[in-house]
Amino acid sequence: MTGDATAGPSRPLRSLFAGAASTPQGRPHRRAVLLGGLGLGGAAAAAVGLAACGGSGGPTPIPGPTLRAPTPVPGVTDGVFALGVASGDPLPDGVILWTRLAPRPSEGGGMPSRDVPVDWQIAADENFRSVVRAGTQTAQAAFAHSVHVDVRGLEPGREYFYRFRAGTVLSPVGRTRTAAAPQADAAAAGGALTLALASCQDFQNGYWPAFDAIAADAPDLVVHVGDYIYEYDPDSRFPDRVHTTPQQPGLDQLQTLADYRNRYGQYKADPALQAAHHAAPWVVTWDDHEVENNYAGLVDEAGDSGDRHQDPAVFARQRAAAYQAYYEHMPIRVELNPGSPDLRIYRRLAFGGLLTLNVMDTRQYRTPVPGNSPEAVGPAALGAGNIGGTMAGAAQERWLRAGLDASRTRWNVIAQQTMMAQLDGQLPVGSGSMLTNLDQNDGYRPYRRRLLSGVRDSRARNPVVLSGDLHCAWVNDLRVDFDRPETPAVATEFVCTSISSAFFLINDDFVRENNARLNPHVRYFRGDRRGYTRIRVTPTEWRADMRVVADLSRRDSPVTTDATWVVEDGVPGARPA
Known part of the structure; x- marks a missing residue:
């Protein structure tokens, strides 16, 4: 994105709208993007707001379809937008807008078993005086009354605001941003892109002040690399963070479509997560906990003895349910085939000539x-x-290599799930037994070597890998052969710590000692804090702030920057700022 892409709103986002969204306790939530936008509520706001398809300021309004007058819909009352709104997968001319009608989101949704028309608007201003696109889309009962609107015809590299209406009820307002035009020069004055990298948000392990901090940052984009929900049974020290109960408790596992829907409903009702969705478009991908811990293809997690797997056909049905629920709750541009255990979500997005x-x-x-x-x-x-x-998989490996070969952007980013850098360890430190986490890239070393050889041979400029999963923060130099530390780095990896999921070690010293002896490519590590990574990309540098939360037991915990790392244009490898 170019121009003022990193500036964000000129005042805190929460001040842009008129009414206050609330926490479950009824207090105004400090970072919520608020209802209405016109100082009106309920039917009055819907009638005035969605009847207007024009106004002054911003780009020339483009009339959308004539919107119906707000008409009460049986079963659609206040609270129907309990999951908020979201946007994602930005293009130069469009973006996905999402919502789901669910007044009782963790109890089956609470909607009538019929389809409901939902109106939507996207405007160039937060007061919706300059509406540039509008329409109506059906929230289908078969898809949990979720709505995905693929809006096109927008201007590249600019900020927009959007909202929905169901019956007479108006949704919260979201802020989004389109990608820069394909021909935009990466070196244009002020050209920049701001990102937040996030993953791993175990609801039961604590609150999410990291998402409040992301909302306050108002980045151009949030990149979430997986573990959006966790599948485990109810068990939390926080009375208001206990997981929903699945249809078969005791398995420590979700299985049915209803199980997954209720769990997503519980997570997405959190006010901090909603605030982060309301503040920026998201690009999402899944890891394992959206289905089942450590699954691979159609092989589910091994039992305690290491040899008890579900029949692949049974697990395929579980995966199909999990994938459908994921689609129903994410602002993602994909094609779902209901009942299928397959859903292609790997994809490529470009942001002008920058990234x-x-x-x-x-x-x-x-x-x-x-x-x-x-x-x-x-x-x-x-x-x-x-x-x-x-x-x-072979097809995705070829897809990635072809994209790297063809790329002409200044920065080339690979967002994937588990840490790519080699991480060997010894128990105890200095013993002869070399262990590793085989669920990470370390379990697939020839694959990793192929991938990083392709990165090197493609000559794609400034490759950067974004990862999550480990619940701790890392900065790593990536080499084709990690056992030859004298060879040059071919890319840099940033691994974000978790939003809330616990790190498996109480103290970091063991990891630091192993890294010093066995993993010299590790430049930074911290495992005792939760948070996210805040990134600013310009034509000349990639700057990453490692953001940490002081206390997960407090919704209002401070979030600070622990360290900042920089990658310079044309120089693989990271250095401290």
């Missing part, structure tokens, strides 16, 4: 983890010998 974002799926097509360990930790030699293994 190409390759979004990968390393769960759906991966081969089983070598060794079949229920904890996925085992001898590093198993990963080295996994010659036929892949995390992405």
Whole structure:
């Protein structure tokens, strides 16, 4: 994006709208993007707001379809937008707008079992005086009354505001932004893109002040690399953070479409998560917990003995339910075939001449983890010998390489799930037994070597890998052969810590000692804090702030920057700012 892409609103986003959204306790939420936008509520706001399809300021309004007058719909009352709104997958001329009608989101939704028409607007201003697109879309009962609007005809590289109406009820307002035009010069004055990198938000482990901080940042884009929900049974020290109960409790696992829908409803009702969605468009991909921990393809997680898997046909039905629920709750541009265990979500987005974002799926097509360990930790030699293994599948590997070969942007980003850098360890430190996490790229070392060799040979400019999953923050130099530290880095990796999910070690010293001996490519590590990574990309540098939360037990916990790392244009590898 070019021009004032990083400036964000000229005042805090919460001041742009008229009425206050509330927390479950009834307090105004400090970062919510607020209802209405016209100082009106309920039917009055709907009638005035959605009847206007023009106004002054901004681009020339483009008349949309004639909108129906607000008409009460049986069963559609206040609270129907309990999950807020979201946008995603921005293009130079368009964006996906999302909502779901669900007054009782963690109890089946609470909607009548019939389709409901939903009106939508997108405007160049927060007061909706300059509406540039508008229309009506059906919220189908078969898809949990979710709505995905693929709006086109927008201007590149600019901010928009959007909202929905169901019956006489007006939704919260969201802010979004289109991508820069394809021909936009990366070196244009002020050209920049701001990102927030996030993953791993176990609802039961604490509150989400990191999402409040992301909302306050108002970035151009949020990139979420997986574990949006967790599938585990109810068990939390926070009385208001106890998971929904699945239809078969005791399995520590969701199985049915209703299970997954209720869990997404619980997560998306959180005010901090809604605020982050309301503040910026998101680009999402899944990891394992959206279906089941450590699954690979149609092989589910091993049982405690390491050999008890579901029948693949049974797991395929579970995966189909999980994938449908994911689609129903995400602002994502994909084609869902209901009942199918397959859903292609890997895709590529471009932001002018500045950046190409390759979004990968390393769960759906991966081969089983070598060794079949229920904890996925085992001898590093198993990963080295996994010659036929892949995390992405042959077709996606070819797709990624073709995109890198063709790219002419200044920065080339690969967003994927698990840490790509080699991470070997010894228990105890200095012993002869070399262990690794085989669920990470370390379990698929020939695949990783192919991928990083392709990055190097493509000559794509400034490759950067974005990862999550480990619940701790890392900055890594990436090499084709990590066992030869004298060879040049071919890319840089940033691994965000978790939004709330716990790191498996109480203290970081063990990891630091192993890194010093065995993993010299690790430039930064911190595992004792939750948070996210805030990134600003310009033609000359990539600047990443490692953001940390002080206390997950407080919704209003401070969020600060622990360290800042920089990658310079044309110089692989990171350095401290």
